[in-house]
Amino acid sequence: MPEAPQEGSDFARLPHESVHRLTKPLAWFLRIEAVAAAVLLFFTIAAVGLANSPWAEAFLGVWETPLGLRVGSQEFVRSIKDWISDGLMTLFFFLVAVELKRELVLGELRHPRMAALSVSAALGGMAVPAALYLLLQSGQAGEAGWGAVMATDTAFVIGCLALLRSRIPQSLRIFMLSLAIVDDIGAILVVAIGYGHHLAWSALVAAAVGLVVVRLMAHVGIRSMPLYILAGISIWFAVDRSGIHATITGVVLGLMTPTGRWVSDERLYRILDRVVAHPAGNNNEGSGATQDRQSLRLAETAARETLAPAERIQIALHPWIAYCVMPLFAFANAGVPLSMGDLGDAVTVAVFVSFALGKPVGILAFTWLALRLGAVKPPELDWKLLVGGGILAGIGFTMALFISNLAFDKSLINQAKLGIFLASLFSAAAGLTLLFWVTRQKSRAL
Known part of the structure; x- marks a missing residue:
């Protein structure tokens, strides 16, 4: 079983890169x-x-x-x-x-x-x-x-x-x-x-439909930013054609x-507790499907959604x-x-x-x-x-x-x-x- 890093170790923070001297x-x-x-x-x-x-x-x-x-x-x-x-x-x-x-x-x-x-x-x-x-x-x-x-x-x-x-x-x-x-x-x-300019009602209706779609996406819980960007661009072109x-x-x-x-602080801390509870996976495993890796991906999503x-x-x-x-x-x-x-x-x-x-x-x-x-x-x-x-x-x-x-x-x-x-x-x-x-x-x- 691998040794836990000592308290105060550099493992408690993100790795340091040379670019950080500039950033x-x-x-x-x-x-x-x-x-x-x-x-x-x-x-x-x-x-x-x-x-x-x-x-x-x-x-x-x-x-x-x-x-x-x-x-x-x-x-x-x-x-x-x-x-x-x-x-x-x-x-x-x-x-x-x-x-x-x-x-x-x-x-x-x-x-x-x-x-x-x-x-x-x-x-x-x-x-x-x-x-x-x-x-x-x-x-x-x-x-x-x-x-x-x-x-x-x-x-x-x-x-x-x-x-x-x-x-x-x-x-x-x-x-x-x-x-x-x-x-x-x-x-x-x-x-x-x-x-x-003079309104083109067909384009204006298309823009309105696009806004409804965006609202429905948020309502059902879609959180993919690329999808929202694509929807926003489509609405922009429709509005541009409408005369507004x-x-x-x-x-x-x-x-x-x-x-x-979407994620409260309390839920985030509980998810992070799961990460701490899981031991590090075998470095020779190439699938990345270990329980600790899944917990890390879950923690990444939770941290973003707080x-x-x-x-x-x-x-x-x-x-x-x-x-x-x-x-x-x-x-x-x-x-x-x-x-x-x-x-x-x-x-x-x-x-x-x-x-x-x-x-x-x-x-x-x-x-x-x-x-x-x-x-x-x-x-x-x-x-x-x-x-x-x-x-x-x-x-x-x-x-x-x-x-x-x-x-x-x-x-x-x-x-x-x-x-x-x-x-x-x-x-x-x-x-x-x-x-x-x-x-x-x-x-x-x-």
Whole structure:
């Protein structure tokens, strides 16, 4: 009978590999919230720089390269930029919807009076900028772009807050994150409803059937991730053909993702006790069908299923979205030729004013109204901090660019992007400055 490893032995942990010398520091690096915003900023600056360089034509042209496939009479061909904006961004909205559901079921938003504050602020942050934009652009060529000024960029806002570290209370981070998530969901609903095409009902019915199939798969206990991925892709193509913007698929599937665990902690520990109880199998047995191997496979499944599907998906997808999808989207969409002559353009001014002024005004006004109607505000989240957060919400960068590509005519898109850039820069600088000053005053008072 083989000897049991001594307590404290290296056998009590996973084997060490040389690659861990790289992965451990990398894991620590990726945990820093500000890194995602820094990566996004780097690719944004790179895109703007290349769009205003001698290589501008080649850089902008590569994103228009057609890519796709044909199956019989069906054709799925679009530019690289469109595949990024319509395809990869579906993963972003899927992750946002999963985060929203987790917040609604397990997080701060599960308390109705707490949730009312963030939801109301988000609604104000969408409604007031859109109304202000329509007021400034009424009857003009850019009137249809009202949806572009409703969005808040989650990555940049959270990244800016991360720069302040412990200077700000955790309640402000939770408030801004919840606001941004609700804001993103609202933005994609605006895209689906306000910027969709004529509906193809047969494709829409096919998408609905696909969603029913996904729900039945979850109900009967199917847990194979490849099957759900295949179903999700099929639904995406059906929605894409229906005339509704395909990224809504990510929102619907994200909200359908279960937040409950299949295996409880108690059951996991009992299964692990079985693993400990079985002696190691004969190393010469090649079948791998020994009782201890079966117990190990059972323990592997149980350990995986102690995390809810929503949590596993969030852990798996978040790094890819933050460090690949969003930077790639910015690299493909942020390249705009800058011209001083566009600074006074009506669309540029309307976009800038709507973000820089409309966002904080809308958030603060609806927050005040929610409090008057019974919403609850954490005591440490005072109005000065809310003003700073409201100004930061004027960073609409990624989502604003996404909607601008749908809302504006090609003759106006560069003016709209310039307004988005200027408003995002102003909001980041003004919001961080105010929050730094407020927290410094508080630290001095202590």
